[in-house]
Amino acid sequence: xxxxxxxxxxxxxxxxxxxxTVELNDGATIADLKSRLxxxxxxxxxxxxxxxxxxxxYASNGMKIIQGKEIAIIPPVSGG
Amino acid sequence: xxxxxxxxxxxxxxxCIEWIRDTKSGGIDIFIGSVRDKTKDKEVVRLEFExxxxxxxxxxxxxxxxxxSKWHLHKVLIHHRTGSLQPGEIPVIIAVSAAHRxxxxxxxxxxxxxxxxxxxxxxxxxxxxGEVWVAAHP
Numbered sequence: 561x562x563x564x565x566x567x568x569x570x571x572x573x574x575x576x577x578x579x580x581t582v583e584l585n586d587g588a589t590i591a592d593l594k595s596r597l598x599x600x601x602x603x604x605x606x607x608x609x610x611x612x613x614x615x616x617x618y619a620s621n622g623m624k625i626i627q628g629k630e631i632a633i634i635p636p637v638s639g640g
Numbered sequence: 641x642x643x644x645x646x647x648x649x650x651x652x653x654x655x656c657i658e659w660i661r662d663t664k665s666g667g668i669d670i671f672i673g674s675v676r677d678k679t680k681d682k683e684v685v686r687l688e689f690e691x692x693x694x695x696x697x698x699x700x701x702x703x704x705x706x707x708x709s710k711w712h713l714h715k716v717l718i719h720h721r722t723g724s725l726q727p728g729e730i731p732v733i734i735a736v737s738a739a740h741r742x743x744x745x746x747x748x749x750x751x752x753x754x755x756x757x758x759x760x761x762x763x764x765x766x767x768x769x770g771e772v773w774v775a776a777h778p
Contacts, residue, residue, distance in 0.1 A: 569762030639761030
């Protein structure tokens with residue numbers, strides 16, 4: 561399945577754009593997505609941490625990615 | 641009752657105070673964030689705030705709800721800026737009202753501390769000679 565990922569903050573610089581598309585196996589989890597992203601964009605490993613959100617909710621590593629939901633990469637937040 | 645706002649125009653302190661005041665609250669606690677002109681030795685020209693808007697508003701509501709479950713509060717207000725801010729401008733206002741001051745103080749601190757950890761908002765510090773996304777790297 562093809563998944564579009566929207567990016568914010570420093571992740572936009574790492575991806576060189578505000579969205580990217582990756583191809584994943586059906587049934588892929590958030591952890592699978594993270595490892596795919598880290599293979600392709602090594603600089604993600606230099607971040608303090610980062611999360612994935614699915615439909616505007618933080619998603620844990622074991623969750624399955626559901627096609628059609630909005631997927632976003634959330635680098636370390638720094639509001640306030 | 642809560643009042644959550646993400647805005648690309650200046651925040652209005654007076655309006656926040658008016659909203660939070662009422663006759664049943666014995667204590668009102670307000671935290672006002674302000675853009676500092678220096679980080680360590682570097683002169684800050686401006687901060688650029690960016691938000692994942694739908695999620696940021698959702699996370700701000702969640703922390704407001706959580707504060708109501710932890711303390712006895714009447715009202716909670718969280719207003720946050722996006723866009724470019726100069727030193728002295730206001731990126732965030734948090735206001736809490738409660739019957740008693742202790743609840744207001746503790747909830748206000750919880751709200752700003754938790755906002756900084758969970759709400760998807762990012763700031764880039766821009767200096768005379770460079771820029772950096774705050775907290776991105778260890």
